[in-house]
Amino acid sequence: xxxxxxxxxxxxxxxxxxxxxxxxxxxxxxxxxxxxxxxxxxxxxxxxxxxxxxxxxxxxxxxxxxxxxxxxxxxxxxxxxxxxxxxxxxxxxxxxxxxxxxxxxxxxxxxxxxxxxxxxxxxxxxxxxxxxxxxxxxxxxxxxxxxxxxxxxxxxxxxxxxxxxxxxxxxxxxxxxxxxxxxxxxxxxxxxxxxxxxxxxxxxxxxxxxxxxxxxxxxxxxxxxxxxxxxxxxxxxxxxxxxxxxxxxxxxxxxxxxxxxxxxxxxxxxxxxxxxxxxxxxxxxxxxxxxxxxxxxxxxxxxxxxxxxxxxxxxxxxxxxxxxxxxxxxxxxxxxxxxxxxxxxxxxxxxxxxxxxxxxxxxxxxxxxxxxxxxxxxxxxxxxxxxxxxxxxxxxxxxxxxxxxxxxxxxxxxxxxxxx
Amino acid sequence: xxxxxxxxxxxxxxxxxxxxxxxxxxxxxxxxxxxxxxxxxxxxxxxxxxxxxxxxxxxxxxxxxxxxxxxxxxxxxxxxxxxxxxxxxxxxxxxxxxxxxxxxxxxxxxxxxxxxxxxxxxxxxxxxxxxxxxxxxxxxxxxxxxxxxxxxxxxxxxxxxxxxxxxxxxxxxxxxxxxxxxxxxxxxxxxxxxxxxxxxxxxxxxxxx
Numbered sequence: 001x002x003x004x005x006x007x008x009x010x011x012x013x014x015x016x017x018x019x020x021x022x023x024x025x026x027x028x029x030x031x032x033x034x035x036x037x038x039x040x041x042x043x044x045x046x047x048x049x050x051x052x053x054x055x056x057x058x059x060x061x062x063x064x065x066x067x068x069x070x071x072x073x074x075x076x077x078x079x080x081x082x083x084x085x086x087x088x089x090x091x092x093x094x095x096x097x098x099x100x101x102x103x104x105x106x107x108x109x110x111x112x113x114x115x116x117x118x119x120x121x122x123x124x125x126x127x128x129x130x131x132x133x134x135x136x137x138x139x140x141x142x143x144x145x146x147x148x149x150x151x152x153x154x155x156x157x158x159x160x161x162x163x164x165x166x167x168x169x170x171x172x173x174x175x176x177x178x179x180x181x182x183x184x185x186x187x188x189x190x191x192x193x194x195x196x197x198x199x200x201x202x203x204x205x206x207x208x209x210x211x212x213x214x215x216x217x218x219x220x221x222x223x224x225x226x227x228x229x230x231x232x233x234x235x236x237x238x239x240x241x242x243x244x245x246x247x248x249x250x251x252x253x254x255x256x257x258x259x260x261x262x263x264x265x266x267x268x269x270x271x272x273x274x275x276x277x278x279x280x281x282x283x284x285x286x287x288x289x290x291x292x293x294x295x296x297x298x299x300x301x302x303x304x305x306x307x308x309x310x311x312x313x314x315x316x317x318x319x320x321x322x323x324x325x326x327x328x329x330x331x332x333x334x335x336x337x338x339x340x341x342x343x344x345x346x347x348x349x350x351x352x353x354x355x356x357x358x359x360x361x362x363x364x365x366x367x368x369x370x371x372x373x374x375x376x377x378x379x380x381x382x383x384x385x386x387x388x389x390x391x392x393x394x395x396x397x398x399x400x401x402x403x404x405x406x407x408x409x410x411x412x413x414x415x416x417x418x419x420x
Numbered sequence: 421x422x423x424x425x426x427x428x429x430x431x432x433x434x435x436x437x438x439x440x441x442x443x444x445x446x447x448x449x450x451x452x453x454x455x456x457x458x459x460x461x462x463x464x465x466x467x468x469x470x471x472x473x474x475x476x477x478x479x480x481x482x483x484x485x486x487x488x489x490x491x492x493x494x495x496x497x498x499x500x501x502x503x504x505x506x507x508x509x510x511x512x513x514x515x516x517x518x519x520x521x522x523x524x525x526x527x528x529x530x531x532x533x534x535x536x537x538x539x540x541x542x543x544x545x546x547x548x549x550x551x552x553x554x555x556x557x558x559x560x561x562x563x564x565x566x567x568x569x570x571x572x573x574x575x576x577x578x579x580x581x582x583x584x585x586x587x588x589x590x591x592x593x594x595x596x597x598x599x600x601x602x603x604x605x606x607x608x609x610x611x612x613x614x615x616x617x618x619x620x621x622x623x624x625x626x627x628x629x
Contacts, residue, residue: 326470326494
């Protein structure tokens with residue numbers, strides 16, 4: 001029966017008394033931990049999906065919107081550009097570019113975006129084929145691992161898309177169905193959440209919609225040969241694409257450095273640098289997360305006060321027991337240690353509750369977060385911040401226990417025991 | 421054994437109280453009688469070193485209590501003095517056995533559950549080992565208090581009004597129990613009480629007035 005065991009018994013023998021302070025403490029710790037978990041996974045998401053893309057070229061508009069749309073697939077396009085406008089950058093012999101990947105956006109299936117692109121997309125994000133084959137013909141799709149998981153689509157399955165990101169039956173395109181021909185390996189990048197197909201598939205689907213009103217060109221949409229590579233794209237200068245993801249040959253070349261400005265000033269397109277825009281975004285949302293973080297710290301502080309009050313109250317109620325411990329040979333430091341240990345145990349229990357709140361909450365919310373951020377979130381993962389939080393909890397527990405512990409160790413045992 | 425000389429104590433600016441000398445050898449039993457309010461509890465606290473005397477000395481097992489530091493005194497008390505309180509104070513979150521083992525632990529002795537169980541068996545409450553304190557009857561609680569006072573084989577057992585709440589039959593039984601247990605473990609037993617029934621049962625006695 002050590003002092004630690006006694007502290008433990010004191011806490012578990014009267015759990016209702018301490019329930020409120022444990023819940024409060026757990027809530028504060030849980031909120032902080034949840035923020036850290038979300039922040040870690042979000043920034044990993046943003047960084048992983050930067051994929052060494054140096055430049056995004058698309059229609060004029062908000063550069064941040066273009067980046068969020070073309071790289072993270074969480075926003076709508078700023079508009080389309082024609083192949084003709086972009087032809088210089090689609091040219092495989094462009095002296096400054098090592099890669100140039102076209103994206104044609106427009107439709108989605110169950111909130112997973114259908115992207116008209118080519119093999120460069122897989123190379124860019126380092127994604128490999130898992131089963132089946134890559135898309136070649138129009139209306140053939142190869143789906144990301146996350147799409148396969150959340151929609152249950154398998155090779156051979158067919159589905160119909162809907163316009164934009166809306167999962168609304170009224171907006172469902174009335175056309176021949178997409179056919180799944182392959183699945184991709186999990187990569188942790190945004191590609192996991194995407195449905196990949198030919199640029200010409202996207203054109204076909206949209207021309208068809210337009211044909212509902214104007215039947216001109218209807219036959220072409222279905223009978224043109226599929227367009228896949230950049231070379232094939234260049235044969236259709238009148239067609240639209242949404243954007244281009246560019247990787248430079250040499251980032252430090254002065255001609256490379258002046259390329260974005262040249263595009264922005266001399267063409268109807270805009271060019272934006274992903275790291276620059278994302279840093280801007282960070283500094284914008286940083287204010288919000290800072291506010292929540294301070295709120296969480298405030299809750300943790302209030303809960304530390306509530307631990308202090310419960311310990312103080314229970315110490316006063318047990319002053320006979322504390323005097324008794326002295327009579328039985330315990331010293332003042334024994335009493336001090338006892339109360340401090342109770343504070344630490346309370347804090348550790350509260351920390352446990354907090355971990356359940358944050359990691360459980362993250363796991364529950366992961367589906368929702370996945371559809372709005374196009375990225376797999378998980379609560380079943382510890383981060384270094386959790387260990388720091390444990391240390392912080394223990395320190396708070398000790399601090400909350402200091403005054404009751406001091407009072408306990410200086411209880412006048414003779415007076416306490418004389419009270420009738 | 422326990423011995424006092426010219427012991428006196430003073431509460432604040434009140435009139436000092438002087439106590440007659442006490443001398444109780446190992447295995448002996450001694451009664452300290454006195455009406456309520458004459459300072460019996462004060463004497464008990466002086467004897468157990470919970471407060472320090474204004475004058476005089478308390479010597480237990482050849483150790484002058486006033487010569488010990490706070491921490492050493494706490495330790496000494498745990499090892500050599502067993503106190504049976506008038507109100508039976510226990511640690512409520514612990515069961516009967518744990519209330520005894522914590523006494524061993526706090527006195528700095530190794531935890532010996534067999535010794536505790538043996539004691540409880542001797543006191544005929546061996547079957548209550550795992551009971552909570554608040555599940556015990558008055559008589560059982562008193563026996564646990566006695567067991568706890570004895571668990572570390574103390575040199576001195578101090579009992580505060582052990583019989584005042586009991587009827588005549590039980591009064592005799594508890595006294596017998598105390599004296600037998602004290603004799604068995606070779607401890608000096610000092611009973612502080614206002615219960616005049618004990619007067620005729622114990623030869624060695626002093627009265628405070």
